[in-house]
Amino acid sequence: MSSNTPSVDDIVRPMQSTSMGYYIVFAVASVLALIWFGLWSIQLQRGLAVTNLADWGSAGGVTWGLYIGAFIWWVGIAHGGIILSAAVRLFGMKRYLPVARLAELLTIGALSMAGFYIMIHLGRPDRMAWSVIQSYPVTVHQSPLVWDVTVITMYMVMTLTYLGLTIRYDLARIRDDLPDILEPVYKIATLGYTETEDEIIERIVWWLALGVIVMAPLLLHGGVIPWLFALLPSMPGWQGAVQGPQFLTIALTSAIAGVIILTLVLRRAYDWYHILTDDVVRGLTLWLGLFGLLFLWLQLQQVITGVYAAPLDQRAVAGAKVTAPAYQFAIGVVLIAMAYIFAQAVKPDVFSPVRSLAASLLILSGTLVEKVLFVFEGLEYPTFSMYYNSPGHYFPSPIEMASLVGTIALCTLFFLVVLKVIPVIELHAIEELRDEGHGSMEGDD
Template sequence: MSVDVTGVDRDTLLRPVRSVSKRYLVALAVAVGLIGVWLAFYYQQLRHGLIVTNLSDWGSGGGVPWGLYIGAFIWWVGIAHGGIILSAAVRLLGMDTYQPVARLAELLTIAALTCAGIFILIHVGRPDRLVTSVIPAWPTRVQWSPLTWDVTVITAYFVLTATYLGLTIRYDVHRLRDRLPDRFDPLYRALLVGYSEKEDAVVERMVWWIAFAIIIMAPLLLHGGVIPWLFSLLPSMAGWAGGVQGPSFLSIALTSAVSGIIIISAAFRYAYGWEELIPDAVFHGLGKWLGFFSLIFLWLQLQQVITGIFAAPTTLQHAAEVKISTPLYWVAIGLVAVAMLYAFATSLRPDLFSVRALVGLSVGVLAGTLAEKVLFVVEGLQHAHLDVYAGVPGPYVPSAIEISALLGTIGVVVLFFLVVSKVIPVVELHAIEDDHEEVNP
């Protein structure tokens, strides 16, 4: 399936840059409000320490030194990695159908990586600990520190994505300069330093190779490698250890990323009347990918449950039994399963498809994958081989400060898109051009 949007003019492409609506201002106010609430709570953490979150050596009620902070960190990293994987696949595999949303996926990666970094910052307690703890250990002792590995992975992916995005933006800014706002002229001049149209073919090759590197690194080193390895190589945590964690993390990343792209694409389409630029066919295709990745996610969850309850070591069986007895876990699984079933149903009956329904289900998928990651972290700590928290009563309950951080980072993502959309086109110019040819190495 291919989507022809070459009839869309450049003025349509630049609507977000050249207009400010009441809906934009409302979204801006909401984003700033969420960030403001989080900063107010974060000030209390800076003032009094992590004790205000109840996350300490003995944890909140059930012995959980890691909670929503780390669960949300994994969630944001997954969204970031999945987003750039999808964008890279569009360029590497010639998936022109999704070219109208490729840059949105790249921008989502930048925003999500920023939020992941924020959670590292706030979880170490004081910001200066990044200087006193991480920098001295990086890179000489990176192999011993999960925290330093987290920073390394985020930094590597941020550099790759920023380079990827920066190279493709130059082409658009050069050709749309006379239509872009003059107030950002210093920024555009900086972006176009040394630019010549002769570099376009070279840039295409460079971007192709970066996309190739991203596709290779994702399952081997990034969200299919380092992040799950930090958990799966800890044999003392029965719920974490095991080779299934790598593919499980990667499937959750792709599922979450597709959901995020669907939501953001639908928001821009609704706000700027982009039905022609981002047609239903794009969402229908994204829905199929959501269904496929959801199926893989659910299948891998089944593998973990089956191996955990059938003739498993005592501690692993206990961890698995606790998981399947937790109502929130089944809510998370149900949200993903409903999205999968809807995607498959609309493949058989296209008349059932609705962008609004797909967006609603995507929100549910994001909530479900976040819940699964938080439960993964919390229950892995609560039900370890060495029951160091025995006798500590009560379940883990996220504090208001932790919840405010999650809402604040969502506000950061919204604010990021609101600001960026006023500076550069969030859809590549190539998406509406009919004279662009892929350049392969």
């Protein structure tokens, strides 16, 4: 078989061999995660006073900051990831089938980090059990925040079901090439499997994908989460029907950027240039540009309606937003990335994997900064202030900033472990590429 022809050997390679680079990345991510756990233990001992968050009152400051901004960012990546995977299956986008499972795994990793941020921001993790789980039958009818936890949990269950169903096909056919030490796990995962179920599972997965596509704008990043902020009418920065579409575009933009980064890293690490081809990366980059353009357009709508002939409260928060260096940075890096994507669309020779990687990193950093700014500036400029003194200004503390590094490290560890347990590229994708006689694309990282 030609080395350019995708094969089972390609997708099981990460489970069969471990490079020095893998150990180095694992060690670095582990150290960063341990440092964060150490800093979090300080917060658990001393309380949220170690952050720059403040209580309501004359002390000034804001009650929500980077923790909630990063929570929204991770949730957006997760929701966008499952939407991408669902679209691939629902609309038969076979071109992107090699990255479908990567998007699903990104959803699981990102949702886990989002849930972790809920515990971090509660101050005391035991409050999750007493305030949410124990009181759930009552609070689900009364608390929009519990609705948020509910839809996130629902999406986690849907994604795990999605992954569990599709992976049975792979495990049943490549069992002999999988690590023997994990044989009990694979037996449980394929319990009762027969080839007659493949068609049934395909239909179930299609309906799950349809459910994801339908519910995304209604319940998740286009629905419940922006609505939670809009429920506080004294915060003009959180108002407006544009917030739902804005949140959804940020989710899709961030998720596609994340998938591009995973794609380029994995194809470089495991020589998957003939599977995760330049054509796939180029196409994902163009989709990144489309949703990035929508993100910028909706930002423009908010700025225009906020600074021109707007009510005084909206004008104050819009003016503070556009003059904030953090906002200028966020929009600036997205514009730089969009300039490259536009140039690539006009002149394909401009495309390069390295530039797509840089554009993805810029967009991820821009959307993160914009979400954090959205959270705390919405609190800094209320319509009515109960106190005469200045509300103060918020800047993330070292412990808060370390949480971001720590969660990225934990998500990296999640992917490193998954690489050793299941194939991160579907066998269906390999079969499709092989049937089409699809060879490797030119290009080098």
